[in-house]
Every structure is written in structure tokens, then in C-alpha cells.
Amino acid sequence: GQQLNQSPQSMFIQEGEDVSMNCTSSSIFNTWLWYKQDPGEGPVLLIALYKAGELTSNGRLTAQFGITRKDSFLNISASIPSDVGIYFCAGQAAGNKLTFGGGTRVLVKP
């Protein structure tokens, strides 16, 4: 089946830093979605991307749909403590089924 490789698996942030994570796949997706999941809760939709090359922002979040349709990245600018959580990319190929990446765990530097 389709696989999404998400990196990094985890990262430490300091308040004010910019954060970047990405997903790559060996197959093409038609839609990319980015979600954030806090402990014990469901994934919350952050950004949806529909066209190759599309760059979309939502507040301090920016995401891009790769030109090849096989990758996407998410940037968080000027991170704040509530950015801590797990971020998942998810792709849709044919049909509406979402294939999720393994997640990027964002933690605060002690």
C-alpha cells in the first residue's frame, strides 16, 4: 500500500524558533492535509492543499504541496509553547481514504 515517510520523527523547539517538517511518498497524492494531535485527542485539521505547487498559510503555519505531488512540507514560524504536539501529514490518492505519515513530535527544549 501507499506509505508516507515523515521527518523528523521528533524535534525540540525553543520559543520563537521556526520549525519545519516534511512528508515524502513514492506515489502521487491528489490532496495533502496536515493535522495536529494533542495527547488523548483526535487530529485537528490545520491546512489542506489541493494543487501541485500550492503554498498555503494559516496564521503562523505555511504548507506546500510539492511539484511532483509526492511530497509536502509544513513550517511553523515563531513557535510558541502551545505548538507542542504531534503533527501528521496525510495524503489522499484516489477515493477519500487518508494515508497518514508517522508523525513529528514537537517538544519544548528544557
Add this chain to the structure above:
Amino acid sequence: EPEVTQTPSHQVTQMGQEVILRCVPISNHLYFYWYRQILGQKVEFLVSFYNNEISEKSEIFDDQFSVERPDGSNFTLKIRSTKLEDSAMYFCASSSLYEQYFGPGTRLTVT
């Protein structure tokens, strides 16, 4: 803001018992989904439902699983005879088209 709701938040059951997980999708959405997440792992697709029938299902969704939309608001997932490996968070999601909105999940623990 409309949201997907799920009940119960936590269900403990014994192996071999039947469980029904319930969801109320966002009211004007047409597509409904179940996903599961085993502790510490990625979210996995189980099944999608549209126009009162299953539109797609994964290998996980075997004949022990079934879904139903018994009325205009509820969407249920039934596991007929639970196994230990069914222990996971189960998420319901709904969409009007591509953007899927997830519920808070039901934690299923099979003992």
C-alpha cells in the same frame, strides 16, 4: 463551530465480546469514516461510507467489523468479537468532500 462527537470516550470490554462505537458526524457532511490508532503509532484507515454504503475499506476491516448509519445523525462501528489486538483509539471523521474532520476518539481496551 460544528464538530464530530463520539461516545463513549473509553470502553473496556472482554475478549470475544461485541462492542459498538458511536459517532455523530457534522450535520451537513456526506462522507463518513472510521480510523484507528494503536498507542504510539500512526492513524490507520478502516472504512469510508457514502450514500448509505461502504465506499472503501482496508485490510484491517475484516468480517468482524461492520458500520451502520441507523438514522440521520448517528454513524456506528461494530466489532463482533473483540480481540486483544483491537485495543486502540478509534476515530470517526466526516467530510463534505476532501477535508476530513475528526472526533475526539473512543479508547477501546480489550482485556
